[in-house]
Amino acid sequence: MDVVSPELNSLLPDEIMDTEAIIMDDDPPSESPAASGQSQPSDDSPVPMETDVPAVPEIVSLCSDAPPTQLTQAGTTSTPTGSTLCNTTSATQLLLTSSTVSSSSLTLRPATASTLTSTTPKTTSSLSRVSLTSGGLQKLSAPFTLSANHQIILNKVASSPGADTARSQGTTTTTTTPGGQQFMVTTIGKSGQPIVLQLPHTGSKSASVQGLGEAKANPQHFKVVTVSSASQVSTLQAQQLKTVQIAKKTQVSSAGPIKFVFTKAVNNKGLTAQTSVSNVITGRVLSTSSPVTPPRTITLSETLGSSSSSKIAISPLKSPSKLTVVSVASQVPNSPQKSVSLPLNMAHLGHQILLQQSTATSPAKTMKPVQTVTVGGVGAPQFKTIFPLSTPSNVQQIQVPGSRFHYVRLVTATTGSSTGHAGSPITNSSMTAKPMVVNTTQVRMSVPIVPAQTMKQVVPKPLTSSGQVLTTQTQQRLIMPATSLPQIQPNLTNLPPGTMLAPAPGSGNMGYAVLPAQYVTQLQQSAYVTLASSSGFSTPTGIQTQARLPLNGLSTSGAAFRPRKPCNCTKSQCLKLYCDCFANGEFCQNCNCTNCFNNLEHETDRAKAIKACLDRNPEAFKPKIGKGKEGESDRRHSKGCNCKRSGCLKNYCECYEAKIMCSSTCKCVGCKNFEESPERKTLMHLADAAEVRVQQQTAAKTKLSSQISDLLTRTTPAITSGGGRMPYTFVTKEVAEVTCECLLEQAEQAELNQQPQATAERMILEEFGRCLMRIISSAGKTDCPSINC
DNA sequence: GAGTTTGAAACT
DNA sequence: CAGTTTCAAACTC
Numbered sequence: 001m002d003v004v005s006p007e008l009n010s011l012l013p014d015e016i017m018d019t020e021a022i023i024m025d026d027d028p029p030s031e032s033p034a035a036s037g038q039s040q041p042s043d044d045s046p047v048p049m050e051t052d053v054p055a056v057p058e059i060v061s062l063c064s065d066a067p068p069t070q071l072t073q074a075g076t077t078s079t080p081t082g083s084t085l086c087n088t089t090s091a092t093q094l095l096l097t098s099s100t101v102s103s104s105s106l107t108l109r110p111a112t113a114s115t116l117t118s119t120t121p122k123t124t125s126s127l128s129r130v131s132l133t134s135g136g137l138q139k140l141s142a143p144f145t146l147s148a149n150h151q152i153i154l155n156k157v158a159s160s161p162g163a164d165t166a167r168s169q170g171t172t173t174t175t176t177t178p179g180g181q182q183f184m185v186t187t188i189g190k191s192g193q194p195i196v197l198q199l200p201h202t203g204s205k206s207a208s209v210q211g212l213g214e215a216k217a218n219p220q221h222f223k224v225v226t227v228s229s230a231s232q233v234s235t236l237q238a239q240q241l242k243t244v245q246i247a248k249k250t251q252v253s254s255a256g257p258i259k260f261v262f263t264k265a266v267n268n269k270g271l272t273a274q275t276s277v278s279n280v281i282t283g284r285v286l287s288t289s290s291p292v293t294p295p296r297t298i299t300l301s302e303t304l305g306s307s308s309s310s311k312i313a314i315s316p317l318k319s320p321s322k323l324t325v326v327s328v329a330s331q332v333p334n335s336p337q338k339s340v341s342l343p344l345n346m347a348h349l350g351h352q353i354l355l356q357q358s359t360a361t362s363p364a365k366t367m368k369p370v371q372t373v374t375v376g377g378v379g380a381p382q383f384k385t386i387f388p389l390s391t392p393s394n395v396q397q398i399q400v401p402g403s404r405f406h407y408v409r410l411v412t413a414t415t416g417s418s419t420g421h422a423g424s425p426i427t428n429s430s431m432t433a434k435p436m437v438v439n440t441t442q443v444r445m446s447v448p449i450v451p452a453q454t455m456k457q458v459v460p461k462p463l464t465s466s467g468q469v470l471t472t473q474t475q476q477r478l479i480m481p482a483t484s485l486p487q488i489q490p491n492l493t494n495l496p497p498g499t500m501l502a503p504a505p506g507s508g509n510m511g512y513a514v515l516p517a518q519y520v521t522q523l524q525q526s527a528y529v530t531l532a533s534s535s536g537f538s539t540p541t542g543i544q545t546q547a548r549l550p551l552n553g554l555s556t557s558g559a560a561f562r563p564r565k566p567c568n569c570t571k572s573q574c575l576k577l578y579c580d581c582f583a584n585g586e587f588c589q590n591c592n593c594t595n596c597f598n599n600l601e602h603e604t605d606r607a608k609a610i611k612a613c614l615d616r617n618p619e620a621f622k623p624k625i626g627k628g629k630e631g632e633s634d635r636r637h638s639k640g641c642n643c644k645r646s647g648c649l650k651n652y653c654e655c656y657e658a659k660i661m662c663s664s665t666c667k668c669v670g671c672k673n674f675e676e677s678p679e680r681k682t683l684m685h686l687a688d689a690a691e692v693r694v695q696q697q698t699a700a701k702t703k704l705s706s707q708i709s710d711l712l713t714r715t716t717p718a719i720t721s722g723g724g725r726m727p728y729t730f731v732t733k734e735v736a737e738v739t740c741e742c743l744l745e746q747a748e749q750a751e752l753n754q755q756p757q758a759t760a761e762r763m764i765l766e767e768f769g770r771c772l773m774r775i776i777s778s779a780g781k782t783d784c785p786s787i788n789c
Numbered sequence: 790g791a792g793t794t795t796g797a798a799a800c801t
Numbered sequence: 802c803a804g805t806t807t808c809a810a811a812c813t814c
Contacts, residue, residue, distance in 0.1 A: 565810095567809080567810090568809065568810080569808080569809065570808085570809080571807080571808065571809090572798095572807090572808065572809080576798070576799075576807095576808075576809095577797080577798055577799085578797080578798060578799085578807085578808050578809055578810090579808095579809080580809090580810085583798095613798095616798085616799080617798090620798095639797095641796080641797090642796065642797075643795080643796065644795080644796075645794080645795065645796085646794090646795065646796080646811095650794095650795080650811070650812075651795095651810080651811055651812085652794080652795045652796055652797090652810080652811060652812085653795090653796080654796085654797080657811095
């Protein structure tokens with residue numbers, strides 16, 4: 001069974017791995033009776049991450065739109081398709097992402113998809129259709145408990161008979177459908193906390209129990225994994241966001257594995273009934289791919305009128321892979337727009353997040369383009385990543401002085417109905433399980449990005465039919481790096497800025513492509529984008545459109561970004577910090593390096609290299625030039641230079657190169673890079689003078705160029721018109737004849753006077769000079785200059 | 790453009 | 802942690 005191993009999970013940060021939020025501790029018994037009966041109060045206070053998201057009561061449900069105090073329709077456990085998670089309480093919403101591949105046996109029909117988010121009683125009936133290939137009964141085993149109200153309670157305390165007892169930190173429950181599908185619910189993190197999944201009522205299906213080992217026999221697998229959490233701390237409240245993902249594993253079908261991403265927002269603190277809920281998916285999608293089919297990622301997200309958004313993420317990769325998807329918000333139609341501030345400190349998280357953002361006023365059926373990108377060279381491992389089709393308006397570039405990176409602020413294109421408030425607590429709209437709205441304008445997200453340049457070595461592959469992204473999501477998404485890379489995991493926060501971990505084929509748990517954020521940006525600008533509308537599921541007005549965007553990022557506005565100097569590495573394979581590209585968390589592109597491994601084709605090696613660098617220096621990928629101590633406004637080198645011979649007045653010195661003074665942190669010898677240094681002042685003056693010279697030269701060139709252009713403009717018509725002719729045009733046949741006569745006359749004079757030959761030649765030349773002068777002088781006077789000897 | 794210098798990174 | 806080696810950029814000619 002391809003499940004996140006406990007060892008791997010144990011490496012995940014607590015912020016991510018903490019599944020406490022799943023527990024419905026705060027849920028009133030009336031709201032989740034089953035949960036109350038099974039759950040255990042958690043003494044562990046959630047570890048809020050450095051975010052500003054107000055806390056929201058933790059609610060885990062498998063479908064939305066449940067009235068605030070009303071339990072949702074309970075169903076059978078037969079929906080490994082994970083179709084619906086009903087939010088039984090107001091606080092937290094489990095965002096379901098379901099996916100399907102059209103070519104696979106796992107087919108999700110529009111009608112089915114529409115029911116995914118339906119919270120109405122119809123959900124139950126429609127869910128039966130939602131079941132992917134198997135509509136059979138589900139087997140539930142301890143600690144998988146099916147409550148009376150059709151809630152699946154995952155008691156972490158209890159261990160599944162078939163499960164490995166060593167998994168003390170979580171339990172895994174496998175549920176198998178009659179059709180052979182198997183879906184596993186595993187809780188990662190702290191034990192003793194049940195997870196309550198409230199399922200819609202399908203009526204005819206009973207739960208059965210199956211051990212973990214049985215899953216292997218099943219051709220298809222669903223993996224529900226509580227992957228990670230992202231908590232955000234605001235001045236008011238803190239919120240933990242967790243993700244439950246279900247990955248469907250097809251055995252040998254043409255379609256690749258299908259990943260179901262369940263997103264759950266975990267609230268640590270209770271909120272008022274009208275507090276909106278924000279969902280953030282920070283989990284990983286565990287998927288396996290068929291060895292034959294190309295990677296395929298399909299994301300389906302939809303929001304119905306009063307339902308929460310559901311998403312399906314299918315990413316059949318060639319090998320077990322992980323994809324972190326962050327769902328920031330969903331929309332709340334038919335309800336007052338409630339905003340949720342989800343500041344995500346990228347630096348803190350060390351992740352790259354693909355922000356999914358909903359438009360506040362758009363109907364639930366509003367589609368947000370989502371980009372699926374397949375990258376990798378020919379024959380190289382292919383990667384699929386879901387990217388939002390971000391409009392330029394959603395990204396604000398931020399210039400950080402001294403930073404070698406460019407930052408962007410993801411901005412929500414909120415509409416007038418959006419009522420986002422900075423720092424405002426989350427207003428709960430989950431009482432009705434409505435999609436949540438995130439005002440990302442408040443997202444304190446700094447994602448270092450890099451100029452979107454054409455990838456020399458890695459070119460996004462055009463999507464084929466298998467690489468489409470179908471989405472009904474109206475949210476902007478952030479893809480967070482997969483957090484399960486053991487080697488990198490301990491230092492996730494120190495990954496290269498904007499790094500995203502993407503699944504890498506054939507590398508098992510190592511299979512991650514550490515994508516520079518800029519690459520994502522580049523992909524966003526260059527990759528083919530498949531636009532799909534969820535309305536195809538919910539409304540007839542929906543359209544599915546595919547738009548091909550230019551592959552070359554240079555053709556986009558992103559090309560205007562800072563061009564990076566190409567490296568010339570020869571021995572480091574561009575996997576050492578010697579390489580500026582690598583040190584900046586960038587892929588090499590348009591470089592002059594040889595034997596370069598700093599690309600997606602060698603993502604495994606690259607990941608190892610990153611890990612090695614982080615092991616040596618956890619700060620390796622952090623900007624060296626940062627803010628000084630508190631009170632110091634000047635930038636300063638975080639580590640300081642160690643110059644010996646340059647006097648810190650050459651670009652060998654990192655301080656000087658960064659145009660900053662050396663500080664006390666420097667260990668340089670003979671430093672002259674300080675404020676009062678006369679050498680430095682001289683250099684500065686020289687530099688200023690040089691700059692002035694350059695400017696003057698530039699201006700002169702510009703002026704000269706302008707004059708030449710003007711001259712050509714003036715003279716060109718003159719040649720044909722006769723006015724203002726070029727000088728040579730005055731040397732007509734007549735003029736030449738006259739001139740020759742003059743010269744001959746001089747020769748005759750010299751001969752008559754018996755002048756020496758030298759004198760004769762001189763006389764002739766002088767006459768020729770005079771003739772030329774006459775020609776020139778008369779050029780501007782008359783059209784037919786007369787030359788007289 | 791080739792060769793040298795330099796200092797950070799990597800290694801021991 | 803210090804000393805040495807490696808490396809690529811900066812610099813010089």
